[in-house]
Amino acid sequence: MSMPYYVAPEQMMKDRADFARKGIARGKSLVALQYSEGIAIIAENPSNTLRKSSEIYDRIAFAGVGKYNEFDSLRVLGVRSADLKGYQFSREDVDARSLANQYAQIIGQTFTHEVKPLEVEILVAELGVTPAGDQLFHIMYDGTVIDEKPFIVIGGDTDTIKTKVAAAFKDNLSLQEVCNLARAALSSDERKLHASDLEVTLLQRNGSRRCFKRLAEDSLAALLN
Amino acid sequence: MKFPVFPIDQDPGSNFGELLKRVGLSPFADYANVSQLDIPHATTCVAVRCAGGVVMAGDRRATSGNLISHRTMEKVVQADDFSGVAIAGAAGPAMEMVKLFQLQIEHYEKVEGQPLSLEGKANQLSMFVRNNLPAAMQGLMVVPIFAGYDAHVEQGRLWDYDATGGRYEETDFVATGSGQLHASTVLRVSWRRDISVGEAIELVSRALWEASDADSATGGPDVLRGIYPVVASITKDGFSRVPDSDLASIYSVITTGVQQR
Numbered sequence: 093m094s095m096p097y098y099v100a101p102e103q104m105m106k107d108r109a110d111f112a113r114k115g116i117a118r119g120k121s122l123v124a125l126q127y128s129e130g131i132a133i134i135a136e137n138p139s140n141t142l143r144k145s146s147e148i149y150d151r152i153a154f155a156g157v158g159k160y161n162e163f164d165s166l167r168v169l170g171v172r173s174a175d176l177k178g179y180q181f182s183r184e185d186v187d188a189r190s191l192a193n194q195y196a197q198i199i200g201q202t203f204t205h206e207v208k209p210l211e212v213e214i215l216v217a218e219l220g221v222t223p224a225g226d227q228l229f230h231i232m233y234d235g236t237v238i239d240e241k242p243f244i245v246i247g248g249d250t251d252t253i254k255t256k257v258a259a260a261f262k263d264n265l266s267l268q269e270v271c272n273l274a275r276a277a278l279s280s281d282e283r284k285l286h287a288s289d290l291e292v293t294l295l296q297r298n299g300s301r302r303c304f305k306r307l308a309e310d311s312l313a314a315l316l317n
Numbered sequence: 318m319k320f321p322v323f324p325i326d327q328d329p330g331s332n333f334g335e336l337l338k339r340v341g342l343s344p345f346a347d348y349a350n351v352s353q354l355d356i357p358h359a360t361t362c363v364a365v366r367c368a369g370g371v372v373m374a375g376d377r378r379a380t381s382g383n384l385i386s387h388r389t390m391e392k393v394v395q396a397d398d399f400s401g402v403a404i405a406g407a408a409g410p411a412m413e414m415v416k417l418f419q420l421q422i423e424h425y426e427k428v429e430g431q432p433l434s435l436e437g438k439a440n441q442l443s444m445f446v447r448n449n450l451p452a453a454m455q456g457l458m459v460v461p462i463f464a465g466y467d468a469h470v471e472q473g474r475l476w477d478y479d480a481t482g483g484r485y486e487e488t489d490f491v492a493t494g495s496g497q498l499h500a501s502t503v504l505r506v507s508w509r510r511d512i513s514v515g516e517a518i519e520l521v522s523r524a525l526w527e528a529s530d531a532d533s534a535t536g537g538p539d540v541l542r543g544i545y546p547v548v549a550s551i552t553k554d555g556f557s558r559v560p561d562s563d564l565a566s567i568y569s570v571i572t573t574g575v576q577q578r
Contacts, residue, residue, distance in 0.1 A: 147427050171427045172321045172336055179420055180342065194320050 105234075108209045112233035115211025116158040121247025123257060123277060124155065124215055126226055127270040130297045131217050134274035137291040140309070145293040147304035149174040149186050151219040153295050157247040158212035158233075166195060166214060183301075188218030192229035192237055200235020209233055213246045219295035219303050245277075253277045267294070268315045275316055287313035331428035333421045334445070357386040361496030361528045361535040362393065362403035364464040364475045365504060366489060367517035370552035371464040371473030374521035375403045376496070376529060377544055378536025388539065393547040395556045397422050400438055400465025401549055405494030407457040414445050414459055421445075435467040439476045439484060447482025460493050466551045473551065496528030496535035503527045514550050518559055521548060522567045538568040 122135035122144060133145040133155050144163075145155035148170045156163025173194060174186045195214060203209040210233060218227040230238045230246055243261055245254045256277040265273065271292060279285045292307040321340055329335035337343055362375035375392030378385060393403045394415050402418060404411040421441055426432045433441065442463050449459050464475035476484055477491040490508050492501035503524040512520065525546050529537035538545050545564040550557050 143430060146430065168428055169320050169322065171424065175333060175420060175424050175427075176321060176336065176340060176342070179337070179416075198320055198322075 105204075108203060109234060112203070112209045112211050116213055116233060117248035119157050119159075119247060121245060121250060121253055121278060122155055122157055122215070123243060123245050123253065123274045124217055124228055125243035125257070125261065125265075125270055125274065126223060126241065126263070128264045128266055129294075130219050130303065131226055131228070131295040132267065132270045132274070133215070133217065133293045133295075134271065134278070135291045136278045136285060136289055138289050140288075144291055145215075147171075147293075147302070148191065148216070149178065150183060150301050151295060151303050152186065152188050152191065153217045153293060153304055155215040155217070155246070155293075156212050157214075159210070162210045163212040163214055166198070166210075166212065169198070170195070170216070188216045188227050188229060192216045192231060192239075195231045196235045196237045199231060199233065203234045215244055215246055217295060219297060221297075223297075268317075271312065271315045272317060287316055331425045333424040334417065334448075336424075357381050357408040358406065358495075358534065360392075360405055361492065361494040361500050361525060361532065362405050362462055363492040363500050363504060363521050363524050364403060364462045364490065365508060365512070365517050365521060366473045366475060366487075367512045367514050367550075369473070370466050370514060370550055371475055372514060372517040372521055372548065372550045373401050373403050373462065373464050374518075374525055374546050374548040375405075376525050376536040376546050377539075378529075378534065379408050380534045383533075385536075388536065388542070389544055391547050393549055394419070395549070395558075396438065396463070396465070397426075397432070398555045399468065399551060400435060400463065401551055401556055402442065403462040403464075403493070404459060405461075405497075406459035407452075410449060410452055410457045411459045411461075414449065414461070418442055418445055434469070435465050435474060438465070439463050439474075439486075442476075443478060443482045443484040445482075446478045446480065450481055453480040462491055462493050464551060466553055466555075468553070471553070492524070492528075494535070496525075496532035499531045500524040500528040514552065518548055518550065518563075519567055522546065522564065523571055526568070526571050538564070538572075540565075540568070 120136035124133045135144040137144050142160055145153060146167060148154045154167050154170055170191055178186045199210055213233055214231045216229045220226045228240055228244045230240055230244050243257055260273045275285050287309050292312050294305045295303045296305055329339055357379040364371055364373040373393045377389050379387035379390045393401055396402050396419055402415055422433060422438055458480050460478055462477050467474050475491055476486050478484055490504040507520055529535040545561050548559040
């Protein structure tokens with residue numbers, strides 16, 4: 093009869109957390125910040141087809157870093173959940189906080205119960221009627237939820253990026269200013285990012301029902317100095 | 318709310334209708350025999366193709382038997398930025414079908430990351446109509462028109478349907494509902510291949526006028542209450558509803574013409 097090895101729960105959690113963190117650190121980071129017209133999500137993403145940030149609902153956007161297939165299936169779950177809720181009740185009943193909690197549940201559950209934790213960190217952003225109503229939720233690989241404002245950095249080397257963003261961030265920056273700020277924060281000394289390396293999506297407070305917008309590469313190039 | 322998670326072989330993909338079935342919210346329930354009930358019915362809708370797009374229009378009246386049950390129904394509805402649906406038939410199932418159709422288009426676009434083609438949308442609507450067939454057999458018939466601007470071929474396209482989900486693309490114009498015959502006669506007489514958007518708006522207004530003049534279930538312009546048909550154009554600039562003030566002046570010209578007959 094074989095005896096199972098005893099592994100202390102602390103050690104097990106630490107191993108899983110290290111594993112998830114390593115996976116996430118291999119990918120590129122992203123920044124979400126409030127700006128004069130709403131919320132901008134700016135990611136380093138050389139691919140023009142495999143998106144990191146996308147639309148969930150009228151005023152809600154999703155962004156993920158880490159393993160693409162894992163955060164993309166989380167994205168689809170969010171779209172389904174939001175569309176079902178809007179169909180069953182009303183469009184205004186769909187909110188980011190409840191979505192963030194559902195994500196936290198599923199990511200936390202996987203972290204403790206499955207063989208492999210999800211190697212992702214995600215962001216759920218909701219555009220309020222006024223800037224004060226904006227919400228940015230950061231969900232970590234172990235299911236921890238944090239709400240942060242006015243900006244969030246998720247991904248690998250967040251500390252360096254966070255310091256750079258915090259040093260330059262002000263309220264009511266224009267779209268051009270936040271794009272340049274995020275580009276500078278995401279770039280490193282050795283490598284300066286260009287429009288083709290960035291993915292920019294916006295939640296714009298412009299009165300239309302669907303506030304989500306993806307910025308085309310040429311319009312982004314025109315904004316970067 | 319709980320996340321709708323499915324095993325891989327039961328995943329509904331980007332199909333919102335299938336998703337609803339999986340979670341037990343199927344909208345296509347079996348109706349009991351309701352043909353004896355007086356259910357509100359919506360009536361005449363038309364769509365014409367014109368230079369650079371299409372124009373759709375529908376009257377505002379819903380009837381239950383010989384009674385007017387609603388004066389401000391909107392039978393022409395925007396489906397997405399470049400397409401619209403017009404519906405005639407039992408109001409309840411028709412409204413539900415339009416709501417589902419709008420959701421399906423948006424759901425597909427979000428899950429897949431790109432919008433459905435115009436042809437794909439027309440096909441999708443055909444499936445909804447077909448799914449409604451058991452209800453249609455019970456008297457809850459829904460017959461839509463679908464029209465939109467197709468960016469690939471840079472022109473307007475339109476489709477009509479029958480109760481079995483049969484989908485027919487029309488090149489010129491189409492009318493549906495109880496006033497269909499009168500409305501389509503007006504369109505048949507005056508429609509030209511090169512008709513402009515403005516002329517098409519006047520033409521559909523006139524078609525609805527003649528339908529309402531001869532068919533009691535079709536509502537005419539209600540000057541007293543300021544209720545006019547819903548008229549919308551769909552061009553490369555998107556879906557745009559014609560304001561009531563424009564319709565008021567179009568109808569004042571039509572009524573003056575009728576007075577002088």
